[in-house]
Amino acid sequence: EQSIDSIVNERIKEALQSLECNPPASASISCISVTNSGKLSSCPAGTSVTGCSCGYGCGSWDIRKETTCHCQCSVVDWTTARCCRLV
Amino acid sequence: EQSIDSIVNERIKEALQSLECNPPASASISCISVTNSGKLSSCPAGTSVTGCSCGYGCGSWDIRKETTCHCQCSVVDWTTARCCRLV
Amino acid sequence: EQSIDSIVNERIKEALQSLECNPPASASISCISVTNSGKLSSCPAGTSVTGCSCGYGCGSWDIRKETTCHCQCSVVDWTTARCCRLV
Numbered sequence: 327e328q329s330i331d332s333i334v335n336e337r338i339k340e341a342l343q344s345l346e347c348n349p350p351a352s353a354s355i356s357c358i359s360v361t362n363s364g365k366l367s368s369c370p371a372g373t374s375v376t377g378c379s380c381g382y383g384c385g386s387w388d389i390r391k392e393t394t395c396h397c398q399c400s401v402v403d404w405t406t407a408r409c410c411r412l413v
Numbered sequence: 414e415q416s417i418d419s420i421v422n423e424r425i426k427e428a429l430q431s432l433e434c435n436p437p438a439s440a441s442i443s444c445i446s447v448t449n450s451g452k453l454s455s456c457p458a459g460t461s462v463t464g465c466s467c468g469y470g471c472g473s474w475d476i477r478k479e480t481t482c483h484c485q486c487s488v489v490d491w492t493t494a495r496c497c498r499l500v
Numbered sequence: 501e502q503s504i505d506s507i508v509n510e511r512i513k514e515a516l517q518s519l520e521c522n523p524p525a526s527a528s529i530s531c532i533s534v535t536n537s538g539k540l541s542s543c544p545a546g547t548s549v550t551g552c553s554c555g556y557g558c559g560s561w562d563i564r565k566e567t568t569c570h571c572q573c574s575v576v577d578w579t580t581a582r583c584c585r586l587v
Contacts, residue, residue: 330417354585357566384470470559472560
């Protein structure tokens with residue numbers, strides 16, 4: 327006959343394994359740059375736009391639909407979106 | 414008389430419910446843009462400044478008190494702060 | 501003789517303490533700016549580059565080896581990297 331102790335330990339072990347927080351792996355921020363010719367560049371799904379860079383020294387940009395860098399200067403030959411997520 | 418098994422399972426279930434990590438919802442990065450006229454734009458509390466954009470093509474900015482984008486060029490008509498947090 | 505209840509509670513308490521998820525402290529994004537003279541500025545290990553700023557109004561930058569802001573304009577006297585991580 328199993329001792330109470332061993333029954334208890336077994337049940338606890340099973341319960342905790344299903345919890346996926348044994349302990350939670352430490353998350354971190356991971357970023358990529360996505361560059362396109364022209365005035366628009368979009369981040370892939372699952373990432374967020376944290377900043378943009380534009381050709382011809384242009385520092386005026388805005389973000390459309392929360393996914394796409396838009397460089398506003400009249401002459402811009404490329405656009406880079408900086409895209410970050412948790413890993 | 415309750416079996417040991419059922420007592421054990423009951424106690425474990427109660428204990429785990431109080432833990433709020435069943436399992437932890439996966440966090441992600443969420444960002445917004447805050448635009449102001451002039452050379453300053455601040456991020457709301459609880460968010461962090463990840464980058465800034467300035468009018469008149471200006472790409473020179475710094476961040477004041479960790480909350481506020483400051484566009485440095487002599488002529489700047491608007492400033493945008495990119496503000497991110499975990500959700 | 502210890503009651504089943506107290507044995508069970510004891511074991512559960514011990515098991516959960518080792519789990520470090522009681523409950524997990526809420527993480528947040530923390531950023532710093534790292535500024536250097538010239539056209540390059542790098543983020544410290546453990547942080548990610550979310551954006552860059554450059555002297556002389558330059559808004560054209562790229563990121564090298566995922567750590568270093570590179571300002572591309574011909575005349576650039578300083579470079580700032582915006583570096584973020586989870587805390």
